[in-house]
Amino acid sequence: MDALWKNTTDLPSYESLKNNINVDVAIIGGGLAGILTAYKLKEKGINAAIFEAKEICSGTTGYTTAKISLAHGLIYNYLIDNFSLEKAKEYADYNKRAIKEFEDLINKENINCEFKKCSSFLYSTLYDYHLKEEYEAAIKCGIDCEFLDERKLPKRFKGAIKYTNQAKFNPLKFVKHIINGLKIYENTFIKEFNGDNKELTTDKGYKIKADKIVFACHYPFVNTPGYYFLRMHQERSYVLIAENTKKLKNVYLDVDDKSYSFRSYDKYLLFGGENHRTGENKEGDKYKLLREKLRTFDKDYKEVGQYSTQDCISIDKVPYIGLFSDSLKDVYVLTGFNKWGMTSSMLGSNIIADMISNGLDNKNSIFSPSRFDTKGIVKSAIKEGPYSIKGLSKEFLDIPNTELDKLPLGHGGVVKYNGKKVGVYKDESGKCFIVSTKCPHLGCELSWNPDEKSWDCPCHGSRFDYMGNIINDPSVENLEFIEKK
Structure with missing residues (x-):
C-alpha cells in the first residue's frame, strides 16, 4: 500500500485537452486547492476549468495525513513577533472558519x-x-x-x-463528492504561460485562452514576475x-x-x-x-x-494567496501551504473566489503575496540564495571521483563517464540509466535520493525519476536522458 487514501477511494478519470479552447477561469492544478476553488466559483455562478498534469489529487492531496487543524506547529507566537497580533488573529480566524466550513459543507451535502x-x-x-x-x-x-x-x-x-x-x-472521499459537475482535464501539462494575453500552452501545443488564471499547481513554474523561487x-x-x-x-x-x-x-x-x-x-x-x-x-x-x-515552505511561514503579482492583472496564486494544505486550501479557495467574483483586493491581508515588497525579496534572496549558489557552483565546479563501474548495484550517484559529469542509477541487474545532473529549471546540480530512486533539486525542489521524467515542479522539462547501457 503506497497511499492510504488512494487505496480507499476510486476517483473518476477525465480526458486530456485535445484542442484549443477559451475559458472564463483556468485553474492550473487538480489538487484540493484547485478543486475547491473551482467548486467555490461554481457556487458563485462562474465557470472554471481545471487542468491537471497527471490525475487529480495525485500530488500532495493524495499523500496528506488529512488533519483539518489550525495547530500548525509553533506558529502563533512567531506571527505575533514577526507580523502583529492583529495579523496573527487574522491567520487564526481564517483557519477557524476553514475548519467550520469543512464541517458545514460535509453535513449539508451529507x-x-x-x-x-x-x-x-x-x-x-x-x-x-x-x-x-x-x-x-x-x-x-x-x-x-x-x-x-x-x-x-x-x-x-x-x-x-x-x-x-x-x-x-478522508480527503479523496470528500473530493469525490465535490467534483461532481466540475470541468476537469487530466494529463494536460501546462508548459507555457503568456501573461500579456492570458494564454496557456500545453506540452502538446494546445492553447488555452482565459479571462482569469489561477496557479494552484503546488509550486508556480513561472519565475518572473512573482519571484516565488526566492x-x-x-x-x-x-x-x-x-x-x-x-x-x-x-x-x-x-x-x-x-x-x-x-x-x-x-x-x-x-x-x-x-x-x-x-x-x-x-x-x-x-x-x-x-x-x-x-x-x-x-x-x-x-x-x-x-x-x-x-x-x-514559504519563507515567512504564511501561504501566498492572492494576486500572483501586482504587475499581472487577473492572475492568482495559492501556494506555500507549509504542510497544512487542508485548511489552507479551504481558506485560499474562499479568498480567490471572492477576488474573482467581487473584484476584492486582499493586499492588506497576511496571506497576500504582495506583503513581500522589494525589501522582502532581498531578505528572501539572502535566505534562499545560498542554496541556489551552492547548487549552481556544484554543477560547474565539482568533479566527481567515482567511476561508472565502481557504482554499486541498486545505487545512484553523480559519476564521471566519458570525461563528463553525469547522474547514473545502476539497477540490480547492472543496467545503467544515465542522465544530466543539471536541473532544467534554473541549472542547479541534482542530488540522488536513495529512498525514492529519484534525482532531486536542492535549490527549488524539482524532482525526476531515474530515467529523467518530471515528478515534481517547478521544472517543466524532463532531464536530458544521455544513455541506457
Missing part, C-alpha cells in the same frame, strides 16, 4: 468521508518553555486550547497544547502505514526537530516525520528511522505501507 471532530495536540519530549509561549500566543489569538504540563502527560512528554474542535477525514523551498516527509496499533481518537504532532506525526484512520495508524529539504537526503534510510522511532511507541505494530510527500 458527504461520507469519515469526517470526525477531535482535538489536536502539539507536544514536546525535550522541554516545554516554547510550548508555553505558543499557548499564551494562541490564547491571545482567541484560540480554544489548553496547556498540559508533564504531570498530566505520559512519562516521555514534557508538555503539550490541546486544541479542541479540530477534525480529520520566496520558498520544498521539503519531503515520510509516512508509515501500520496496523495492530492503539486506535487514536485525536491527532498529534511533535514540535521537536523531527516533527513526528500521529493519526488513526479505520484500523490504520499514519506515522510520519523525518522531514528534510528536498535534495538533501544523500544518506537515505528515512523509512528505517521512522520504523525505529515507531517501535519506541509500539513495538508490536505491523507495517502495511509507506509513502512520501512534498510540501512548499
Whole structure:
C-alpha cells in the first residue's frame, strides 16, 4: 500500500485537452486547492476549468495525513513577533472558519468521508518553555486550547497544547463528492504561460485562452514576475502505514526537530516525520528511522505501507494567496501551504473566489503575496540564495571521483563517464540509466535520493525519476536522458 487514501477511494478519470479552447477561469492544478476553488466559483455562478498534469489529487492531496487543524506547529507566537497580533488573529480566524466550513459543507451535502471532530495536540519530549509561549500566543489569538504540563502527560512528554474542535477525514472521499459537475482535464501539462494575453500552452501545443488564471499547481513554474523561487523551498516527509496499533481518537504532532506525526484512520495508524529539504537526503534510510522511532511507541505494530510527500515552505511561514503579482492583472496564486494544505486550501479557495467574483483586493491581508515588497525579496534572496549558489557552483565546479563501474548495484550517484559529469542509477541487474545532473529549471546540480530512486533539486525542489521524467515542479522539462547501457 503506497497511499492510504488512494487505496480507499476510486476517483473518476477525465480526458486530456485535445484542442484549443477559451475559458472564463483556468485553474492550473487538480489538487484540493484547485478543486475547491473551482467548486467555490461554481457556487458563485462562474465557470472554471481545471487542468491537471497527471490525475487529480495525485500530488500532495493524495499523500496528506488529512488533519483539518489550525495547530500548525509553533506558529502563533512567531506571527505575533514577526507580523502583529492583529495579523496573527487574522491567520487564526481564517483557519477557524476553514475548519467550520469543512464541517458545514460535509453535513449539508451529507458527504461520507469519515469526517470526525477531535482535538489536536502539539507536544514536546525535550522541554516545554516554547510550548508555553505558543499557548499564551494562541490564547491571545482567541484560540480554544489548553496547556498540559508533564504531570498530566505520559512519562516521555514534557508538555503539550490541546486544541479542541479540530477534525480529520478522508480527503479523496470528500473530493469525490465535490467534483461532481466540475470541468476537469487530466494529463494536460501546462508548459507555457503568456501573461500579456492570458494564454496557456500545453506540452502538446494546445492553447488555452482565459479571462482569469489561477496557479494552484503546488509550486508556480513561472519565475518572473512573482519571484516565488526566492520566496520558498520544498521539503519531503515520510509516512508509515501500520496496523495492530492503539486506535487514536485525536491527532498529534511533535514540535521537536523531527516533527513526528500521529493519526488513526479505520484500523490504520499514519506515522510520519523525518522531514528534510528536498535534495538533501544523500544518506537515505528515512523509512528505517521512522520504523525505529515507531517501535519506541509500539513495538508490536505491523507495517502495511509507506509513502512520501512534498510540501512548499514559504519563507515567512504564511501561504501566498492572492494576486500572483501586482504587475499581472487577473492572475492568482495559492501556494506555500507549509504542510497544512487542508485548511489552507479551504481558506485560499474562499479568498480567490471572492477576488474573482467581487473584484476584492486582499493586499492588506497576511496571506497576500504582495506583503513581500522589494525589501522582502532581498531578505528572501539572502535566505534562499545560498542554496541556489551552492547548487549552481556544484554543477560547474565539482568533479566527481567515482567511476561508472565502481557504482554499486541498486545505487545512484553523480559519476564521471566519458570525461563528463553525469547522474547514473545502476539497477540490480547492472543496467545503467544515465542522465544530466543539471536541473532544467534554473541549472542547479541534482542530488540522488536513495529512498525514492529519484534525482532531486536542492535549490527549488524539482524532482525526476531515474530515467529523467518530471515528478515534481517547478521544472517543466524532463532531464536530458544521455544513455541506457
